[in-house]
Amino acid sequence: MSLRDYLAAQQQLIERELERLVPPETAPPATIHRAMRYSLFAGGKRIRPVLCLEAARTISDAPQGIETAACSLEFVHTYSLIHDDLPALDDDDYRRGKLTCHKVFGEAMAILTGDALLTLGFQTLSHMNSVGDDRKTRIITELAVAAGTVGGMIGGQVADLEGEGKTPDAQLLESIHRAKTGALLRASVRMGAIYAGADDRQLSAISSYGEHIGLAFQIVDDMLDVEQSTEALGKTAGKDAQQQKITFPAVYGLVESRRMAETERLSAHQALEMFGTRAGRLRELADLIVQRTS
């Protein structure tokens, strides 16, 4: 199967499971379920859930029910986008080419919608009955730590806000991004691997892969913000420079940033060595993360 067909099939699997897990628009109070669905089904690439599925398959054949765990990552990712886009934070009007949640539903509802998706992420994991309670609690811990303040997503977001206008600094840059985007991408593959019963050696290899693609993802994200148009990105381009964010192009320039992303891609491949051909799709996903244009 071509990578394109493979991705389409995975995305379909995820969409169906998201559909099943989110309360219907008719469930009261309807507004918040409408708002949750608006942001969830706004055309995301589902990269975190797909990484979770594929990491699980690298460890064991077709682990049943893994798509449920994978969806929790999309809930948490979508919550973070909704809150990041709020006027008090990045103040963005567009996301994935559509009006942001607060532009459509108002600020109060957008705050509550983010809260609801974060909560649903944990509820989804705790409700799973396709995996034992020991693995389940380890998976919940992974998600909570990756979303949290110490080395996790919220911590990265705070450091990023506080970094605005500061002198670009390589060490600060890497620590922000390891936390802000890296932690959840790393958790995506770790959660899949734990679900599928990875042993310590396997989990350590998968973690290393997750760290390298996490860094590659953010380097490329920073570059796209400089190189691409708002139309191509589906969100406001050039925002980082405007907000004086510490970014890879700001610290290293575009040419060196591209070279760094390529190095991370190769390191991600190397981390997968022990899995041989089983990890073919994970390698392709690393390539895709570096070669994407939006």
Next chain:
Amino acid sequence: MSLRDYLAAQQQLIERELERLVPPETAPPATIHRAMRYSLFAGGKRIRPVLCLEAARTISDAPQGIETAACSLEFVHTYSLIHDDLPALDDDDYRRGKLTCHKVFGEAMAILTGDALLTLGFQTLSHMNSVGDDRKTRIITELAVAAGTVGGMIGGQVADLEGEGKTPDAQLLESIHRAKTGALLRASVRMGAIYAGADDRQLSAISSYGEHIGLAFQIVDDMLDVEQSTEALGKTAGKDAQQQKITFPAVYGLVESRRMAETERLSAHQALEMFGTRAGRLRELADLIVQRTS
């Protein structure tokens, strides 16, 4: 031990555990840990954690480590206060007699601080090692559902916002409050009971107690908003009428509201019958909820 001394001892136990569970102010990024601590240690009465502890003790003697589970309730409760107080929601400047989180740390940080406390609630539960994984995942589910959109806290908050200015209606009123405050109070005692190994009959009795004190709590809260001064409450009094909220005094008047609170208190006592003297403190806590003046 007098109720006052008992409460002081419980609160001290909870404060100590909260202190242990929240990252120190020195942990980077420091701002968010400072903001989390500012709101957490603003002098809350810790009623939810105390209910959790006491429900557990009603089922089994001194269940070890229960204070950790109890603290997750305070994290989730505090997150909900921080987000409720935001300008886009209730726009309150004072809480527990101190400036609200966004007045001190700004809106962006207050949004992230709420997010962080919600996340820490789940992380705290998933990290517990004093209880088996089966009970742990049941407890996580309790918290997630009580905090969520379907019959939970966020659902109640949305219904409450949407109810502003509507004709007061008894059925809508009860459904809002069962979700908005009732669900988390009910979860407080259920989580304690599950932690301590309650059987189905015990859990059902504890749930019934939780529902009655939940309703009593909200009736009294609505009455205090009318009867008390801003100074006594530590938050802006008279806010409900100003925002045209659907409240118990608005629907039933103060005299009938007081009678209803008393009925709920007695029903809460009745629900505890099977526990005999073991449930003495839970009975006192029900009395306290109805008799409090702030």
